[in-house]
Amino acid sequence: MIEITDLHKSYVMGTNTLHVLKGIDFTVNEGELVAIMGSSGSGKSTLLNILGMLDEADQGTYTLDGTLIHNLNEKIAARYRNKFLGFVFQSFNLISYKNALENVAMPLYxxxxxxxxxxxxxxxxxxKVGLAxxxxxxxxxxxxxxxxRVAxxxxxxxxxxxxxxxxPTGALDSTTSYEVMEIIQSINxxxxxxxxxTHEDDIAHMCKRIVNLKDGVIIDDSKISQVRVKATSHV
Structure with a gap:
């Protein structure tokens, strides 16, 4: 589903160049539930931005569902994002003057x-998310x-x-975080x-695989025994 090979990304900061991703090789198969972890500055947000077609790598290849993602203008990038990707953000990013139904319907518009x-x-x-x-x-x-859940x-x-x-659970208390992860697990x-x-270890262990980044490289990539969230755990 996702295949990344020798991905590099740098940013120019004044007279300096910050090399954020330093040769990432990364494959995700259809149906996987993967946590990407790493401290601030590890490159995880940059990697997510490239996966989300919000940024582009300087070097390397990114293939999504058999489509090479490369040199996209904003119009094509927006079309591909709408076709291939769904986004969930820490800050929800809901439109304040639209109700829940209208917010959910926006991508379809x-x-x-x-x-x-x-x-x-x-x-x-x-x-599906219990908010009808x-x-x-x-x-x-x-x-x-x-x-x-609306997001x-x-x-x-x-x-x-x-x-x-x-x-996705960064702005939530632990009880609510587990409720959200229960929904994510059921979707998976x-x-x-x-x-x-995520930077939260317990949330990462509710996934099926953890990829750890440090200083722009993957230092560990392991399938794990998934911790299942049950409704009773947050009653």
Missing amino acids: YQGTKRNERNEKAMHYLE EWATHLPNELSGGQKQ IARALASEPKVLLADE DEGKTILIV
Whole structure:
């Protein structure tokens, strides 16, 4: 599903050049649930930005679902993002003046889906994350956990090949974090490929594989025995 070979990325900082990614080789198969870990400055956010087509590598190749991602103009990058990727952010990134249903339906609007169909799909995904009753509520009427569930529903609405989650539990307490991870695990159980950037060890162990970055290189890449989240663990 994802294949990265000899990926390098540098940024010019005044008169200095900061070499952030230093030859990353990384493969993700369809249906995997992968945690990407590393301290601040390790390169994990840069890697996620490249995976999300928000930035481009200086060297190396990135192939997503058989498509080489290279030299994309913004219009094509936006189309590919909409086709291939769903994003979940730490800060939720919901539109404040749109209700939950309208937020979830947004990617479908950009895909040109008709209003009735996109509302139907949006409601389906709100039901999937347990928020059908909150469809008409604005983000400021929702708790942090509910906002993140809306964000997950929105990410799933366009039926992406890969879900990219950047610190999805970073703004949540531990009980709510586990509720969100329970949803992510159930989505992965259905076959969705998911990558999660996290600095939280317990969250990483709810995935099936942990990739550790340090100073721009992968220092460890291990399949692990997944810790399953049960509903009873956060009652």
